Amino acid sequence: MAVAASTSTSERVIVAKAKWRPLENERNLAWLLLLPTMVLLGLFIAYPFMRGLLLSVTDTRVGIPGEFVGLANFRRLASDPIFHAVVWNTCWYTLVTTIFKLGLGLWLALLLNRSFKFKAFTRAFILLPFIIPTVLSTFAWKWMFDPTFSVLNWMLYQTGIIRVAINWLGDGDLAMLSIIIVNIWRGVPFFAISLLAGLQTISPDLNEAAAIDGARPLQRFWYITWPLLLPVTMVVMLFSVIQTFADFQIVYVMTGGGPANATHLFATYAYQLGVGTGLLSQGAAVSLAMFPILLLIVIVQLLYIRRVEVR
Amino acid sequence: MATVSIREVHKHYDDFHAVKGVSLEIKDHEFVVLVGPSGCGKTTTLRMVAGLESITEGRVLIGDTVVNELPPMDRDIAMVFQNYALYPHMSVYDNMAFGLKMRKFDKAEIKSRVAQAADILGIKDHLHRKPRQLSGGQRQRVALGRAIVRNPQVFLFDEPLSNLDAKLRVQMRVELKKLHQRLGTTAIYVTHDQVEAMTLGDRVVVMKDGLIQQVGEPLDLYNTPANKYVAGFIGSPAMNFADVTIANNGSGLVATNTAMSIAVPEHLAAPLGPHVGKPATFGIRPEDLRLADGSEPQHQTFEAVVEVAEQLGSEILLDVTCGPSSMVASVDPTVRVKPGEKIRLAFNPKRAHFFDGKSEMAVRG
Ligand SMILES: Nc1ncnc2c1ncn2[C@@H]1O[C@H](COP(=O)(O)OP(=O)(O)O)[C@@H](O)[C@H]1O
Numbered sequence A: 001m002a003v004a005a006s007t008s009t010s011e012r013v014i015v016a017k018a019k020w021r022p023l024e025n026e027r028n029l030a031w032l033l034l035l036p037t038m039v040l041l042g043l044f045i046a047y048p049f050m051r052g053l054l055l056s057v058t059d060t061r062v063g064i065p066g067e068f069v070g071l072a073n074f075r076r077l078a079s080d081p082i083f084h085a086v087v088w089n090t091c092w093y094t095l096v097t098t099i100f101k102l103g104l105g106l107w108l109a110l111l112l113n114r115s116f117k118f119k120a121f122t123r124a125f126i127l128l129p130f131i132i133p134t135v136l137s138t139f140a141w142k143w144m145f146d147p148t149f150s151v152l153n154w155m156l157y158q159t160g161i162i163r164v165a166i167n168w169l170g171d172g173d174l175a176m177l178s179i180i181i182v183n184i185w186r187g188v189p190f191f192a193i194s195l196l197a198g199l200q201t202i203s204p205d206l207n208e209a210a211a212i213d214g215a216r217p218l219q220r221f222w223y224i225t226w227p228l229l230l231p232v233t234m235v236v237m238l239f240s241v242i243q244t245f246a247d248f249q250i251v252y253v254m255t256g257g258g259p260a261n262a263t264h265l266f267a268t269y270a271y272q273l274g275v276g277t278g279l280l281s282q283g284a285a286v287s288l289a290m291f292p293i294l295l296l297i298v299i300v301q302l303l304y305i306r307r308v309e310v311r
Numbered sequence B: 001m002a003t004v005s006i007r008e009v010h011k012h013y014d015d016f017h018a019v020k021g022v023s024l025e026i027k028d029h030e031f032v033v034l035v036g037p038s039g040c041g042k043t044t045t046l047r048m049v050a051g052l053e054s055i056t057e058g059r060v061l062i063g064d065t066v067v068n069e070l071p072p073m074d075r076d077i078a079m080v081f082q083n084y085a086l087y088p089h090m091s092v093y094d095n096m097a098f099g100l101k102m103r104k105f106d107k108a109e110i111k112s113r114v115a116q117a118a119d120i121l122g123i124k125d126h127l128h129r130k131p132r133q134l135s136g137g138q139r140q141r142v143a144l145g146r147a148i149v150r151n152p153q154v155f156l157f158d159e160p161l162s163n164l165d166a167k168l169r170v171q172m173r174v175e176l177k178k179l180h181q182r183l184g185t186t187a188i189y190v191t192h193d194q195v196e197a198m199t200l201g202d203r204v205v206v207m208k209d210g211l212i213q214q215v216g217e218p219l220d221l222y223n224t225p226a227n228k229y230v231a232g233f234i235g236s237p238a239m240n241f242a243d244v245t246i247a248n249n250g251s252g253l254v255a256t257n258t259a260m261s262i263a264v265p266e267h268l269a270a271p272l273g274p275h276v277g278k279p280a281t282f283g284i285r286p287e288d289l290r291l292a293d294g295s296e297p298q299h300q301t302f303e304a305v306v307e308v309a310e311q312l313g314s315e316i317l318l319d320v321t322c323g324p325s326s327m328v329a330s331v332d333p334t335v336r337v338k339p340g341e342k343i344r345l346a347f348n349p350k351r352a353h354f355f356d357g358k359s360e361m362a363v364r365g
């Protein structure tokens, strides 16, 4: 009896103590730690997103509150030839730039992964396009693409490649090419540095073992380096695709979507409609239209990443 | 299978001289162990044979071919790395098959070779697994398997057992030995563990600071070390040393210091003649010491104080001090002594070693 009694007292003491320490409960602590992030995300992501959603089903314009119109805005987009071009432009822009960013970034990463003089300096230097504010560097590019005064045409002319000045930003296809070039220039460092970090996690022993096993350099890359780098590559691609798909700054500064709407992407077209023209609800509809496509891409990539990582 | 000749090989890393002229002739079928402390250039030497490191100076031959300029794949060697270096994204089967695939063997041949190697190594139930699903010992076997399927001219091992726990290490050591007896492939094996070196090597190469100290069969190194370094490195517990001065007391040569005065054994009297008046080091292995029972001449014994007695069952290791030097004596398990007790130790004069005080080279009769 005495033993049982003393046990129950000590139990009670422990329970009493726990009551006064709410943060020792992991559940409470988890919520507390999540709170700041949730507030920030809610304020700056979820709330605007919901507002955009609400806006897109009205006919709001700047200064006019607007009425509920259902999916009219989206229906209008479906028959808007500029919007069709925007979808095509954005996909093309994302596809081409991602391929080149991956290729060039990987190539740079492989070079930087060797040991050479001034390695640390070069690695830092490579990051420049990534560090400079995009609007600034894009302005510099805009000058370089200027048909009459620019360094690009001058070089091509002096080396005899062209005879007549090329109007880079005045022609639809060339303007698209120009913004693609700038995006690649700006995006390669991110690929290079991320992939370099990935390469450095691959033990050099593996390449040496493969060399002894009889694999030539290209085979070593294909059978060893590439598969081991794939998880990192996929994550980097995921980030890049999301960013590129929603790109705004480069196009806005370089061409403003022109000439003749030839280089509009989702973001710039949404901005032009919503802010430029004041058709807020239609602008919201354009940016929301980006969402399902992006979601699809992200889901496919995440599934693939999971498969790669499970291997 | 082939011979390997390493001729006056040097390695400079920028301004660091890692390997300083190593020469070694390895016979066909021989199992040679490079042993030495960490940083002495063993791995570098092995990697130069493998072709993973350029050779600054000197030549390496496999068979009759100078391989200095050949890439690793054309040297027909296989290497087992310390951390195994298994391809993490490939199954055990693919790991072992990779070298054969690269060399364009046909599928059936690859399959039978991998199956055979897996059989020898006892890993045929794991062929579909990934390396990370295996234990350390199993990974080790896969790494061995990857080496043996190719049936290369030479095996190179770089501390292959050092990531295993002590028990597994002993077990794998035996298996390696069996494997070599079965395949007979010429092998160069690097380790810092002298027990591994002694048990595995047909011949053992002791290295230090980028230089070879001595090459010989295990027992030769043990019985007739070329210098004080090798004497202290080979054998466990290590050889005891005492700094002495050689003197002539009229009836013969003696080695003395503040705590002992012992007679120089007959067979060493002549070669030690020129050392009279000079410092030298007296060396004696723990098992060549025993408790004096009064039957031996006084000048083959010395006095010591017991510090610790370690009972091992088959023997007792006595940690003793003898003046300025600490020593270990391996004595009969029935001996009863207490810490602090003064005892007299007798040494076997036939197995006493003397080393020059300056050059530390062994003085031989
Ligand atoms: N790539 C390298 N660059 C510079 N020094 C190196 C390099 N590899 C090894 N060393 C140096 O060479 C010496 C011998 O190294 P190593 O052959 O790895 O020794 P170990 O006998 O322990 O295997 C060490 O002092 C090491 O620091």
Ligand SMILES: [Mg+2]
Binding pocket: B039, B042, B043, B044, B159
């Ligand atoms: Mg080493």
